[in-house]
Every structure is written in structure tokens, then in C-alpha cells.
Amino acid sequence: MTTSGFAGTVERHALGWLVAANLVGVWLAAVLLWPALAGITGPWGYGRWMPLHLNWQLYGWCSLPIVGALVAWFVRDDRVGRLHVRVALGAWSLALGLGGVSWLTGVTSGKLFLDWHGWARPLLPLAMLVLWSVLALQFWGRRHEFSSGGKWLRGAALALLLVVPNLLFWAAGREVYPSVNPHSGGATGASLLGSTLGVIVIFGLLPVMLRVRSRDGGAAGRWFWAALALSFAVYARVNHGDASHRAPGQIGALGVLLAWVPLLAVYLGRFEWHPAARPWLRAGMAWWALLVGTGFLTFLPGLSERLKFTNALVSHAHLAMAGLVTSLNLLMLRQLRGGGTRRGFWLWQLGCAVQVAVLMYAGWTEVSSEADWFLRADWTQAIYGVRLAAGLAMLVASITWLKETWA
Ligand code: HEM
Known part of the structure; x- marks a missing residue:
């Protein structure tokens, strides 16, 4: 069981953004039903509200719990640690709030999930740098507490995380990665396999970051990572260029994900999750099965x-x-x-x-x-x-x- 003093801060920021984004989602759903409602908010029509729903869900609700897992992995749960977490999450929420102002007032790149534009473009990358500095500071202060493996893993994670704000700032530019890409016919089986395997890596790291004890002495972890390496090998071999969704190789590559429906559920089930967390794991695995099954069919x-x-x-x-x-x-x-x-x-x-x-x-x-x-x-x-x-x-x-x- 992991109890954290900063858990409350993480919860309030994460759930606060879920509520805010859901409010906007409900408003959008009402406007789709009764389009005349859009007039109530004057120039802030459907298109102005849409980025708030999407970005607050993605960078607020979908991101902050995993930021919480990172925090639990790096930060000591004492007075200073809690202050650090409040500063980092405060900066993050400020960026999302100001982002909302920019999208409502029409300052946007028009790129889905990369709407950060003009004066708003550096906001989230800066907040990410604040978070990174907190993690790095805590890592340095606690370096003698970690085993050499733990130090190595956290050091590698820090190096990787430093790339993210730079990448986000770069990708948000209008000059790169246009919102309508004339060279793309859509996602291929290879690209869908690659991005989903990346998500499975994050799911696999959850028990590590949250320090949940294994029920089988780590055996599940060993075959989980071995199976993942095998899946990445399939990904490496499949055609990454222009490929039709009719090509058997592309369909077969995507089919690899079907094996991950039971694999992920069995792996995550082998940890001693808190009883309050377990219903969410079962629900998550049911959604996962439905997602992979219907995603493959469609x-x-x-x-x-x-x-x-x-x-x-x-x-x-x-x-x-x-x-x-x-x-x-x-x-x-x-x-x-x-x-x-x-x-x-x-x-x-x-x-x-x-x-x-x-x-x-x-x-x-x-x-x-x-x-x-x-x-x-x-x-x-x-x-x-x-x-x-x-x-x-x-x-x-x-x-x-x-x-x-x-x-
Ligand atoms: C109160 C619950 C919610 C309502 C009423 C709602 C409503 C909406 C509406 C009306 C759209 C626009 C669809 C369109 O323009 O055709 C939308 C899109 C979207 N919502 Fe929600 N939403 C809700 C919760 C969520 C949550 C919790 C998430 C993520 C955690 C989310 C993620 C998305 C995404 C990614 C899209 C873009 C879909 C696309 O165009 O492909 N929504 N939502």
C-alpha cells in the first residue's frame, strides 16, 4: 500500500480539470443537440470551446495522475516535497488555465491537441520544465537512498523527460506537422501498433512508479517485458512506409495487440493493489479489451x-x-x-x-x-x-x- 501526503494535491488538480473539461463537454453536447444555444456565448462558438474540452482532458485529466505516479517515484513525502509538488502542479494548472483563455479568444494553431500558439505556445513546456526541475532536485537530494538500479532507471527517465517540453514546443509550430497532412492517408497498422505498444510501456511501468508489491516475486514482470520486446521486434520488421489497410502485413501487425488483452490484464493483476484501487483495475481491463477488439475490427x-x-x-x-x-x-x-x-x-x-x-x-x-x-x-x-x-x-x-x- 502506498499512502502519500501529496496525493491530495495531485487529486485536486487532476479531478479539478476533469470536472472543468466535462462541463465544457456537456456544453458541447448540448450545442450539438440545440445549435441555437451557441449564440449565448457570442463569438465563443463551438469551435472556440472544443480545444478547451480536448486539451483540458488530455493535458489536465489524462496527464496529471501519471504526473502523480512520477512524483511518488521521485519526491520524498515530507514538508519540502509537498511544497515542491504544490509549486509544480500550480504551474501546470496555471498553464492550462491561460491556455483556455488563449483558445477562447481565438489564439490557436488549429492543430488538434497542439493548439498552443502565439503567447500561449511556451506555457505548457515551461510548466513541464518546472516539474522536471522539482524531480531533478529531489533525485539529487535523495540519490543516496536509491539502489544503483533505481538510480539508473530514474536518471534515464529524467533524461527522456527533458525531451518532452522541447518536443511539444517544436511540434506546436505552424511550420511543422500541418493540421491537414497532404501526405498522410491516415494511421497505418504499423503506426497504430507502435503507438499502442508505447502506451503499454507506460501501463507496465505503473506498478514500478507507484511501488506496488508483486505477488509472484517479479515473475510476471519478466515475461511481460520479454513479450513486449518481442512485439517491438514485430513492429520493427513491418512496413513503415505508405501502406494500405488492406495489406495483410498491416492487419497482422495490428493483430499483435489482441494478444495484449489477456497479457496486460494478467500482468497488472499480479500486483498487490489497494482494495480501493482494484475495481478501477477491473473496469480498466474491461475497457481495454473492448478498445483493442473494436479498434482492430474498425x-x-x-x-x-x-x-x-x-x-x-x-x-x-x-x-x-x-x-x-x-x-x-x-x-x-x-x-x-x-x-x-x-x-x-x-x-x-x-x-x-x-x-x-x-x-x-x-x-x-x-x-x-x-x-x-x-x-x-x-x-x-x-x-x-x-x-x-x-x-x-x-x-x-x-x-x-x-x-x-x-x-
Ligand atoms: C461529461 C462527459 C463528456 C461529454 C458530454 C463529452 C462530449 C464531447 C463532445 C460533444 C465532443 C465533440 C464531438 C464532435 O464534435 O463531434 C467530444 C470530443 C472528444 N472528447 Fe469528450 N465528452 C465527455 C468526456 C470526455 C472525457 C472524460 C474525455 C477524456 C478523458 C473526452 C475526450 C474527448 C476527445 C478525445 C474528443 C475528440 C473526439 C474526436 O473528435 O475524435 N471526453 N466530447
């Missing part, structure tokens, strides 16, 4: 063409982030705090499941019923209505969790 020829750029993509995004990532984030927060209630658990899971299901159905109907969608026929309005209700349920669940952090 890559296949026939299905892919029908669903691309429809609400099915929005469904997939919420399945990944609101379902899987949110469940694993709550796992981290509960483990960090060493406790927590189950309040809001089912409200979130059911709200998310309904949102994912109706959006997938919406996407499926879009090619065959364009006119109904364009003219807002009653049944399409009903779908957006159910989606709004599901979003409200998720908003209420997130407010419950935030309120608990002050309890």
Missing part, C-alpha cells in the same frame, strides 16, 4: 471506410480516454492516496458505456442516413439527447470525486 477493410470521420471515431476516443484511461487514472489516484470510496463508480461506467454505444451506433448510420443527420431528424436528435444525458451522469460522478478530495 481497421478492417469495409468497416474502416464506413466509420472513418463519423461519430464512431468520437465513440472510439471516449472509449479510450473516458473509459480506459479514466479507469486507470482512478486506479493510480486510489493507490496514491491509499484509499477512497466507490461512490460514482457505476454512474461513470454506465454513463460512459451509454455514450460510447450511442455514438458508435450514430457513426454506423451516418453513411446511409446523411440527410437525416444534416436535417436533424427526430431520431438523430434522440441520439444526441441520450448522449447529453450520459455526459451529465459522467459530470455528476466527477463532481462527486472532486468533492471527496476535500472531505
